[in-house]
Amino acid sequence: MLTLICRHFLARSSYYYALTAIALLVMMPTFSFVPEGEHLEQIRQRDFITLHTRNTPTTYYEGRHGPTGFEYELMRRFADRLGVSLNIDASHHPESVLPAVREKGDLGAAALPLLTDTPGIHYTRPIINMQPLVVYRRGLNGITEPSDLVGLSLGTLSGAGTSKALRELQEDYPELSWRESHELEVAELLAQIEDGRFDAAVIFEHQFRINRLFFKNVEHGFPLGDPVSMAWAVPSGRGLGLLKAANRFLEDLQQTGALDQLVARYFGHDDYLEYVGTRTFLTHLDARLPRFTEDFKQAAENTGFDWKLLAAIGYQESHWDPEAVSPTGVRGLMMLTRPTAKEMDIENRRDPAQSIDGGSRYLRSIMDRLPSDITGDDRLFMAMAAYNVGLGHLYDARKIAEMRDGDPDSWADVREALPLLQQREWHSKTRHGYARGGEPVIYVRNIRRYYEMIEYVERSRQQFFQLEQTPVNADPLLMFELIPPLD
Structure with missing residues (x-):
């Protein structure tokens, strides 16, 4: 499924790659008095490259194991290719990236749309294509085509590339108007749709795919206009060495399939959870998890796991219901069997603190029994699969x-092998025989997704909901520029 999503995401717009490649040729100067490698040589001499980006789930953020994000991962690999370290300035909004690149930076990577008329900037070859998408507040009916946007309170981000589709639409519907924010990010804009400040917004499809999990009252609408190409920006007038090096790097990623893998990793797992199930999860996140958070944190302190991972396992097992009972007698918040509870010295499986403690120590015991050659996330994922199967x-x-x-x-390889335990051809060759091997694959996949949501929500409560702290007398719409109807 991820491969199909990835291929669709990249391949459906090869036409636009061709157009943007032509645009790049037009933009390239035919001669320069600046030595071609001047800028690139400066970077190598100082031993670092400065990246200007945005602090968002689709570009760069601090994850479980440190910095992560789609464009961060690309830039990290590019810096490695150049043999330099990576210096990150993630303080930007889309409109501030290009001025920073022109004035003092080396490279901008912030979901930038490839434009053909940007003074002082050269763009790399296209990286991926970004489809503008209309999203709207749940409960508004009939938002299915461009004409439905007329009369709505509509928002978008300034400088992100989505305004182009709106301006083209305004040529057909002159009465269309919208507001563009110079300060907010995608998640904040979606929050304003949820709280009624906007009826709808235009963002990019991949941005909604990442953020939709956290805004259960925002609906997927329809694609608006043509896709635009994401590219990196480098300053012009300082030689073409850096631009050529970046283009060679990106071309190699595309030809080897590494770019497809990164797209799948960061943007290709939205279908892991059925959307209604996701809304249920978010409801339980507010209503149930706070009762058990301290128990999960105590268990994490005792076992060395991240408490949010333990909470994700608890949700997968019982939806954080300490009274849960399976038809086979497995029970409690962490759904312990009677033998497992006995092994972990748990007297009352229905006591949530005992269940969380026992389940966490049982997971740790599995981890400790795995062969030492299994390391890192591979070890954790296999331990979770063994907890299930x-x-x-x-x-x-x-x-x-x-x-x-x-x-x-x-x-990755064991995940492919587990479902084969359901086939006689394979399980007949094993010691323990048949198992419903597809279940632990889904089990681990769901826990990883639940974990991501818990972690993201915990981080986002302050980072992405600052508008809730806006003074009562302040007008949130002052953060937006009104784009009026055409005369």
Whole structure:
């Protein structure tokens, strides 16, 4: 599924790649008195490259293991290619990136639209295409086509590239108007749709795919206009060495398939959870999780896990219901079997604190029993899979992975092998036989997604909802420039 999403995301607009490639040729100067490699040589001499970007889920943010994000990952690899370190300025809004690149920076990577008329800037080859998308507040009916936007309170981000589609639409519907923010980010704009300050907005599809999980009252509308190309920006007038190096790097990523893999990793997992289930999760996040947060944190302190990961496992097991009981007698918030509870010295499986403590220590015991060659996230994901399907079946799947010339220490290869435990051809060759091997794959996948949502919501409550602290007498719309109807 991820591969299909990725191919669709990249390949559907090869036409626009051709157009933008032509535009790049037009933009290239035919001669320059500046040595071609001057800028690139300066970067190498100082041993770092400065990246101007935005602090958003689709560009750059601090994740579980440190800095992450789609464009951060690209830039990190590019810096490695150049043999320099990466210096990041993530304080920008889309409109402030290009001035910073022109005046003092080396490169801008902030979901920038490739434009052909930007003074002082050269753009790299296209990286991915970004489809403008109309989103709207749940409860507004019939938002299915461009004419439905007339008369709505409509917002977008200034300088992000989405205004182009609105201006083109305004030529057909002169009465259309909207507001453009010079300060906010996508999540804040979606929050304003939820609280009624806007009826709808135009953002990019991949941005909504990442953020929709946290705004359950914002609906997917319809694509608006043509896709625009995302590109990096470098300053002109300082030689073309950096631009050429970046283009070679991006071309290599595209040809080797590494770019497809990154797109799938960051933007291709929106269908992991059915959307209604996601809204239920967010409801439970507010209504149920606070009762058990301290228990999860205490268990995390005792076992060394991230408390949000333990909470994600608890949700996958029982939806944070301490009274949950399965048809087979597994019960409690962490759904412990009777033998597991006994092994972990748990007397009352329905006591949430005991259940969380027992489940967390049981996960740690599985982790500790795995072979030492399994490391990092591979070790964690296999431990979670064994929590679901049993350690014996996990070892069987590792054996199948090896029989298929895969790496038994790699979760990616074991994940492919686990569903084969449902096929006689394969489980007949294992020690423990048949298992519903597809379930632990979904189990781990869901927990990772629940974890991402819990982590993101915890981080976002302050970062993306600052508008709630706006003084009562202040007008939030002062952050927007009104784009009026055409005369």
